[in-house]
Amino acid sequence: MTDLLPPIQTTARDDAVLKALAGFVRQEALGPGEKLPTERILAERLKVSRNTVREALTRWEGLGLVERRQGSGTYLKAAVSPDMLHMPLTLAGGNDFAGLMSTLEIRRALEAEAAALCAIRAGKAELAEIERKLDLMEEAFQTRAGMSSEEDWEFHQAIFRASGNPLFEQIIAAMYEMFHRFWEHPLGVRDFGHASFPYHRSIFNCIAARDPDGARVEALKLIATVEDDLKRGAANLKLSDRK
Amino acid sequence: MTDLLPPIQTTARDDAVLKALAGFVRQEALGPGEKLPTERILAERLKVSRNTVREALTRWEGLGLVERRQGSGTYLKAAVSPDMLHMPLTLAGGNDFAGLMSTLEIRRALEAEAAALCAIRAGKAELAEIERKLDLMEEAFQTRAGMSSEEDWEFHQAIFRASGNPLFEQIIAAMYEMFHRFWEHPLGVRDFGHASFPYHRSIFNCIAARDPDGARVEALKLIATVEDDLKRGAANLKLSDRK
DNA sequence: AGTGGTTCAATGGTCCAACCAATTTCTGCA
DNA sequence: TGCAGAAATTGGTTGGACCATTGAACCACT
Incomplete structure (x- = not known):
């Protein structure tokens, strides 16, 4: 009452x-x-x-x-307006393999959606920026003969930013931080991320072609390769643990 | 160095x-x-x-x-562990239509993925729990002749929990709180959420049938109806603003 | 028994005045 | 002019005091 x-x-x-x-x-x-x-x-x-x-x-x-x-x-440190909305997000993720897979699942969900939205909404300037990051990443890949997590991350960030929804970038940033808690040389897999390389450009192509569904599919493929790498790493770890 | x-x-x-x-x-x-x-x-x-x-x-x-x-x-107020990750999300100019749509886009991404994962991983107990929540929701819908946000939320929560990934629930909970900031009678739409009703059971059916792709599609449909409601509400608001 | 009022200790909220520690700015000597 | 040291500025910490709210115990009255 x-x-x-x-x-x-x-x-x-x-x-x-x-x-x-x-x-x-x-x-x-x-x-x-x-x-x-x-x-x-x-x-x-x-x-x-x-x-x-x-x-x-x-x-x-x-x-x-x-x-x-x-x-x-x-x-x-950031723009502040009187009518801001704050959502404190605290994640209880653990520092183990399961925790990493959890963040990857979130990443899969958001990455696919962001790529799709990006294909719909990205303007010319954003598109150019994404391509610039992509070129940088590919160049780093050639010269250093391997994935560069720094340039790779910037490419994905550019996509999130162009999705027109600031929440994507913020949430993914949290996932990324969890990832990097012990992702220096992740799990001893030497060529980590190698398999994901070609999908970066195919994602961009779909976005540039305004093909949201295609972008979503390619993004899913990319995450799938990372998942595979992680599983391989976990297997390695298990083997080397037997002492 | x-x-x-x-x-x-x-x-x-x-x-x-x-x-x-x-x-x-x-x-x-x-x-x-x-x-x-x-x-x-x-x-x-x-x-x-x-x-x-x-x-x-x-x-x-x-x-x-x-x-x-x-x-x-x-x-x-919440479980706290020494190795938590804190990530305050801030949404500039959050109390408007754009802010709500932003949270909805996150929800679409996560809800679809969670439903798919749930279809793969949910055990018998979790499945039963989801169906219980679904029954409760449908009952509330009958007696009160309208969507009950409380029971509705519990149904979705059950799915997130059965996805086997605690991050889903945590992130969505943050979105949900923002949603409820002014979701009492949201935007003056009388039968808000009405259209989403049937999709709840269809999602459950796909999950029970172990059909991840079907579950994903139905979840997307559900969010689409909510988005439509929201857009209708925004249109109403715009009209009533002209004084 | 129950209702309402009073008292009182516990607890978070605010204030003050001082001092500490890091940084920046000024000053005066070489 | 250049630069080392003094002085002022600023956030960080301390200890002590008082206020406002809460909740439990107690009491009087019905």
Whole structure:
């Protein structure tokens, strides 16, 4: 009966501070990299304790919106607007083979969808950017005779960015970080990622040809090769574990 | 050459506090809902100021790991382990139609993949659980003559859980929360979600028949109906905005 | 027994004033 | 002019105080 009686909100000091600060950033048109007022000044201007200001800034820091450098100041790290939406994502993934496969499954889902969306929505500039990254990657592949995870990653990032949905890039970035937790020379497979190489260009071709379904299929193939590599690596690991 | 020499950490007080606290939670096997030590006790035990403890807890609160209730205490809100990965997702200008569509695109990608995986991996128990949720949902649909977002959500959750990959549920849960920010009577569409109803059972049928591709296709259809509803709602909104 | 009011200790929220540590800026000497 | 050292700036930490809310215990009244 009283379902529609939400708990009343009496105090929200630090929240109010953040709202005020967001408004300030908007009004001053501050962008990433720029410095915002010192904690002491904020405390004075907003008529709150410096402690409260710090709690508010700690929140923003946790959200990656801001970076605090002792002795220097507090700097914006990303664009911030008063009506932003935050979804804290905490992943409990483990550092084992199963955990890696889990991230790959997410990657398969998102990569396929992003490639498809990209084939529909990418503009000319984005298309050119993707091709540039692709060329860089292929060049690195030739000169170093193997996959370069750095250039490879940038190619995929370009696709995510061109998908028109910022969430893709952010979520995949989390997966990528989990991957890299112990992906220096992953599992002892020497030519890791080799098999995935040709699919990069075929994905791009589908995107350029505005063929979403084709892009999706090629993306799935690419992930499948990575999965195979991983499974091979896990088998190796198992063998070398028998001592 | 010296790439692998990370900067030494002279100060990382609050981070250390969080690590200690995570260890404590692990050791005491504390779960969601349970109360953790008071700030004063933590400060005393860890030999740091109470302010430092507060900054650390503020971080966790921002990540949604913990809830603080004045006069009562600090309570765990989610499972927490020392090796978690935190990735705050931020959606600029999130409270609008574009933001919702963004989450829907993520949902489409994950829902399709999860349904396919589920068709491959779900055991008998999981299958039964999914069907139970489906029955509940259909019953709610009959009695209340409309979609019940609660039962609907539980049905999808059951699928994610049976996919064998915990990341699906975690990521989608974040999307879901954003969805519900203003999804009470979303956008004034009266029979929101009505069209998606039949696809729930068809998805289940494909899963039970161990047909991953079929499950994927049906899941995509379901999301498509939700997308249509959303677009209708946006159109309504636009009309009613003209004053 | 139950209803409502009061008291009181526990707990998170805020404030203050000071000091520490890293950084930046200024200054004065060579 | 160049540069080393002093001084100012700024975030990080501390300890102590007080406020606001909560929840349990207690009490009076019905």
